[in-house]
Amino acid sequence: MPEHAPATPDKRQVAASFSRAAGSYDAVASLQREVGARLLVRLPSLASARWLDLGCGTGHFTRLLAERFGAGMALDLAEGMLRHARPRGGARHFIAGDAEALPLRDGSLDLIYSNLAVQWCGDFAAVLGEAQRVLQPGGVLAFSSLCAGTLGELRSSWQAVDGFTHVNRFRAFGDYEALCAGSGLQVLALERRAQTLHFPDLRALTRSLKELGAHNLNPGRPGGLTGPARIRALAAAYEGLRTAEGLPATYQVVYAVLCKSR
Secondary structure (H helix, E strand, O other), rough: OOOOOOOOOOOOHHHHHHHHHHHHHHHHOHHHHHHHHHHHHHOOOOOOOOOEEEEEOOHHHHHHHHHHHHHEEEEEOHHHHHHHHHHHHHHHEEEEOOOEHHHHHHHHHHHHHHHEOOOHHHOOOHHHHHHHEHHHHEEEEEEEEOOOOHHHHHHHHHHHOOOOOOOOOOOOHHHHEEEEEEOEEEEEEEEEEEEEEOOOOHHHHHHHHHOOOOOOOOOOOOOOOHHHHHHHHHHHHHHHEEEEEEEEEEEEEEEEEEEEOO
């Protein structure tokens, strides 16, 4: 059985945070672009597909999917992201919706592509159940996500300062393994890969997280502004991790391809 998953943010907070970040997101989304491109490479060969970009964000991969398969559908919880994506095209329909309760008919899709979105879903078993429901036999769910250990450098640096939750917590990779194995979908591929970004200083890292809409959204985070003394203490702790390339920020990325049995 999967271990108890960490508490996840309120969906309204997630939607509001990413809606606010829609205008700045593309300029700082290098990790999201790289991970999404690696996920595209992992897609099985499909001559054509009725597809859904699940958690489409600003629609970058919606447009790439359309180039490969023709126009499909895109869904996101954040209406602000959809307002950004719609004018750029790629999908016949841009839908405001929840991955845990898809507003789609049974067996209506051949492919669900989801890049770095489902880590925000508290009930991942429901996400898998919805994929099972809306995919036709032989249909494919391909997703990337983040798991425990992500931003470990920032977490450990904060632990030297105080006991609050300052860094988003994600479910363990073992949870993904167990939930995918029990989903009724065939697991074609499931792996975890670490990817490290480097920043010149702490301010650049925290600004990047804020502009992505991915700053701390977890229950247990401290209220109000963080005082300058704590920021200085955090920066001093983080400096101990500096490499020749800068301050490291490591993401534990999950890649998965699942198929609905024929």
